[in-house]
């Protein structure tokens with residue numbers, strides 16, 4: 001379980017997160033939605049250690065992770081998949097995936113086993129292992145980004161707009177990947193502009209506004225919420 005308590009964080013020009021309180025249940029797929037500039041991506045950056053909270057704290061289980069260096073947050077089992085362009089285009093698919101295991105680089109046996117597990121989870125990795133990542137389609141690249149993040153067998157996966165720029169077929173692959181992460185026991189916290197898609201693959205939903213949490217509910221409950229529907233979905237289908 002991730003617990004965020006009274007977090008204030010920002011970029012120098014002031015706090016973007018204005019006393020954020022949030023609980024992410026272990027094993028859930030939690031989708032954060034909200035208007036542009038609400039601070040959704042900032043939540044992910046604060047969780048992964050890229051931004052340090054000015055006030056408040058973040059716990060992973062019993063362990064306080066706010067204030068840790070990003071590499072130590074990663075070692076604690078929290079990995080972030082960046083919004084886009086996260087791969088090295090001239091390196092092969094295999095090399096890109098293996099980079100994800102860098103923090104465990106001394107344990108070669110573990111990395112070999114983990115790579116094999118991931119090729120079973122994402123067949124595209126084995127099919128295109130020797131090709132430069134830059135030759136893949138957007139959807140295929142997203143699979144490689146996921147596989148790279150999963151190399152350390154994380155407890156928590158942070159996804160920033162996983163649907164961005166993808167066609168419907170690639171969205172299906174994202175849906176399947178998130179389901180596979182959940183089946184593997186990982187907790188997924190995701191930010192999505194495509195609210196219908198995000199809540200469709202989530203178990204829980206969080207609505208943010210102006211750096212605070214406005215509302216949390218099950219994903220189903222939020223999808224059926226008329227006010228939220230009017231705000232984000234162009235009305236709830238009846």
Ligand SMILES: Nc1ncnc2c1ncn2[C@@H]1O[C@H](COP(=O)(O)OP(=O)(O)OP(=O)(O)O)[C@@H](O)[C@H]1O
Pocket residue numbers: 011016034035036037038039040041042043193
């Ligand atoms: N690197 C940065 N430096 C300075 N200000 C930033 C930076 N990144 C974001 N901000 C500001 O922080 C605020 C929140 O941004 P954030 O990206 O967290 O919002 P968001 O809810 O993810 O929005 P969007 O849906 O548009 O991605 C915005 O006002 C933005 O201009």
